[in-house]
Amino acid sequence: MALIKVENLTKIYNTTAVPVKALNNVSVEFEKGEFTAIVGPSGSGKTTFLNMIGGLDKPSEGQIIVDGVKLADLKGSKLVEYRLHHIGFVFQAYNLIPVFSALENVEFIMLLQGVPKKERQQRARELLEAVGLGDRLNNRPGQLSGGQQQRVAVARALASRPEFVLADEPTANLDSKSADDLLDLMENLNQKYNMTFIFSTHDARVIKRARRVVTLRDGAVVNDQTSN
Amino acid sequence: MYLNLSWRNIWRNKKRTLIALASVFFAVITAVNMRSMQLGSYAYMIHSTARFYNGYLQIQNKQYWEKRSLENSILQDSLDFSRLKQVHHVLGLAPRLEAFTLLSFGNTTRVGQIIGIEPEQENKVTNLKTRLIAGEYLRQDDYAALVSKGLAQMLGLSLGDSLVLYGQAYHGQIAASLLPVKGIIEYPIRELNNSMVYIPLQAAQDIFLMPGRLTSVAIMIDENRHLKDVKEKVARLIPPHYRVIDWPTMLPELHQSIQFDNISGMLMLAILYVVIAFGVFGTIVMMISERVREFGILIAVGMKKTRLLIVTFGEIVFISLIGALTGILGALPIVYYFASHPIRFTGEAARSFDALGIEPVFNFSTDPTIFLNQALVVFLIALATFAYPIFFIKKLEPDKALRS
Numbered sequence: 001m002a003l004i005k006v007e008n009l010t011k012i013y014n015t016t017a018v019p020v021k022a023l024n025n026v027s028v029e030f031e032k033g034e035f036t037a038i039v040g041p042s043g044s045g046k047t048t049f050l051n052m053i054g055g056l057d058k059p060s061e062g063q064i065i066v067d068g069v070k071l072a073d074l075k076g077s078k079l080v081e082y083r084l085h086h087i088g089f090v091f092q093a094y095n096l097i098p099v100f101s102a103l104e105n106v107e108f109i110m111l112l113q114g115v116p117k118k119e120r121q122q123r124a125r126e127l128l129e130a131v132g133l134g135d136r137l138n139n140r141p142g143q144l145s146g147g148q149q150q151r152v153a154v155a156r157a158l159a160s161r162p163e164f165v166l167a168d169e170p171t172a173n174l175d176s177k178s179a180d181d182l183l184d185l186m187e188n189l190n191q192k193y194n195m196t197f198i199f200s201t202h203d204a205r206v207i208k209r210a211r212r213v214v215t216l217r218d219g220a221v222v223n224d225q226t227s228n
Numbered sequence: 229m230y231l232n233l234s235w236r237n238i239w240r241n242k243k244r245t246l247i248a249l250a251s252v253f254f255a256v257i258t259a260v261n262m263r264s265m266q267l268g269s270y271a272y273m274i275h276s277t278a279r280f281y282n283g284y285l286q287i288q289n290k291q292y293w294e295k296r297s298l299e300n301s302i303l304q305d306s307l308d309f310s311r312l313k314q315v316h317h318v319l320g321l322a323p324r325l326e327a328f329t330l331l332s333f334g335n336t337t338r339v340g341q342i343i344g345i346e347p348e349q350e351n352k353v354t355n356l357k358t359r360l361i362a363g364e365y366l367r368q369d370d371y372a373a374l375v376s377k378g379l380a381q382m383l384g385l386s387l388g389d390s391l392v393l394y395g396q397a398y399h400g401q402i403a404a405s406l407l408p409v410k411g412i413i414e415y416p417i418r419e420l421n422n423s424m425v426y427i428p429l430q431a432a433q434d435i436f437l438m439p440g441r442l443t444s445v446a447i448m449i450d451e452n453r454h455l456k457d458v459k460e461k462v463a464r465l466i467p468p469h470y471r472v473i474d475w476p477t478m479l480p481e482l483h484q485s486i487q488f489d490n491i492s493g494m495l496m497l498a499i500l501y502v503v504i505a506f507g508v509f510g511t512i513v514m515m516i517s518e519r520v521r522e523f524g525i526l527i528a529v530g531m532k533k534t535r536l537l538i539v540t541f542g543e544i545v546f547i548s549l550i551g552a553l554t555g556i557l558g559a560l561p562i563v564y565y566f567a568s569h570p571i572r573f574t575g576e577a578a579r580s581f582d583a584l585g586i587e588p589v590f591n592f593s594t595d596p597t598i599f600l601n602q603a604l605v606v607f608l609i610a611l612a613t614f615a616y617p618i619f620f621i622k623k624l625e626p627d628k629a630l631r632s
């Protein structure tokens with residue numbers, strides 16, 4: 001059974017005078033352990049698609065089933081709980097809590113999950129060491145480079161032990177070296193832990209590293225290619 | 229960790245937080261001092277007035293205050309004076325037998341008030357000895373009178389002269405006596421100065437044919453803020469057909485003027501606190517509006533809105549309470565200084581105080597409830613301003629916040 005099943009997904013925004021169809025009847029499935037890039041030009045619906053899978057936005061039509069659970073059936077705090085325990089998020093602008101250290105940022109997700117203090121501190125330390133930031137545990141985001149901040153964001157996304165990680169343009173704000181390092185890290189985590197990564201990008205380097213590339217244009221899937 | 233996050237969040241913008249703290253700090257200092265001076269002055273005025281004659285409380289027969297008749301007297305032996313004296317905050321008890329009679333000397337007759345007292349007990353309650361301007365103070369076994377200066381002048385009385393007393397005694401009998409003048413006392417209030425005659429209680433009970441009976445027991449306490457407490461305790465120690473009346477019942481004009489003045493003070497405070505509320509509110513609005521995206525991220529990664537509200541509430545409480553507590557600490561030395569060095573005032577107001585025999589000073593109160601109330605008010609302001617984050621975060625949609 002597919003980990004994520006997207007069926008006839010349509011999203012229409014009514015915020016302007018003319019309704020905008022951001023997603024148009026998208027149907028796609030993702031298996032456990034995939035390393036998939038969602039690509040397409042700006043405005044093609046990549047971020048909307050990730051937001052839908054992540055339960056951050058509601059479809060106008062169609063449905064999303066994650067591990068047998070219909071996201072539409074989850075409301076309010078149940079949906080928040082679901083995101084907390086099942087999905088890891090990595091954002092383009094890192095979006096770490098600026099007043100927390102790297103260690104505390106990673107620990108915070110586990111605090112929300114109710115993990116005991118000792119355990120969450122140990123796990124946060126291990127994750128930061130795994131992303132190569134063992135010597136930056138107590139640095140705040142402002143004291144880290146963009147690449148380092150995005151590594152903390154990846155560690156934070158993995159801290160909740162999610163079923164899959166959604167990354168929205170994770171390399172967009174990084175230089176080449178940092179982007180390569182981050183891709184190495186995500187690839188390594190994908191292979192080592194069979195962690196599912198779905199990321200939106202229009203970065204050619206990222207697309208080249210993805211094992212599956214789903215191309216969106218004008219809100220519709222125009223290509224879905226898997227390489228070995 | 230949530231409180232840790234709140235604490236660190238408020239220091240993201242140090243200048244803004246310090247400005248918000250300063251506004252609360254100075255407002256609380258001002259409010260505490262205003263309130264301390266106002267309540268301190270009331271307490272001083274009430275204390276001085278109670279010392280004059282009435283005391284803070286009086287034990288009476290239930291009908292006495294309305295009828296002022298000797299028929300509505302109480303039995304001295306029905307009161308346990310030793311237990312009454314032991315009630316916390318009670319400074320003294322003055323048993324009295326009061327009656328209005330005709331007073332004559334030579335060809336002149338006036339109406340006066342005879343007050344039978346236990347001289348030493350009375351002095352503890354009203355400092356009567358300090359009003360003596362000629363002659364000697366009464367002893368318990370004397371058969372003599374202290375006459376107020378105005379009355380003595382009207383009757384042409386001097387020390388050693390005999391005052392004729394003629395009136396109605398208990399059960400409609402006749403009270404008549406001849407009392408030598410042992411001392412002259414002076415009151416700054418004309419009504420009192422023209423009417424008061426003090427005699428020993430035993431003598432009064434003999435004259436009015438009321439052995440072992442009293443019309444009232446005046447009670448002096450240390451501070452007005454203990455009035456309710458003492459009144460309740462005293463009420464439990466007296467027979468059920470007696471009652472305890474307090475100074476607001478005995479002196480309604482004073483009570484009303486204090487209430488009126490207090491309302492104007494409260495209005496000033498309310499204005500001050502509205503200013504504080506807007507200061508804190510402005511800070512909160514800015515703190516929220518610049519973190520919309522961050523809130524969106526936190527909700528997206530799985531933070532419940534209620535937890536986000538806890539963090540935001542922590543920020544408001546930190547700013548409000550730090551401001552309030554430092555304000556209270558800042559106000560303490562000022563209040564304590566002026567409590568021991570009252571501000572003396574002059575002019576027309578001072579003259580009206582002098583006329584009442586009260587020293588014209590602004591006393592400061594060190595009542596801890598003044599300080600606690602300010603902290604409480606600031607906390608309530610924090611609660612009120614919290615309505616904005618509740619409204620804002622409740623409506624926040626993570627996908628829109630992420631796009632902001």
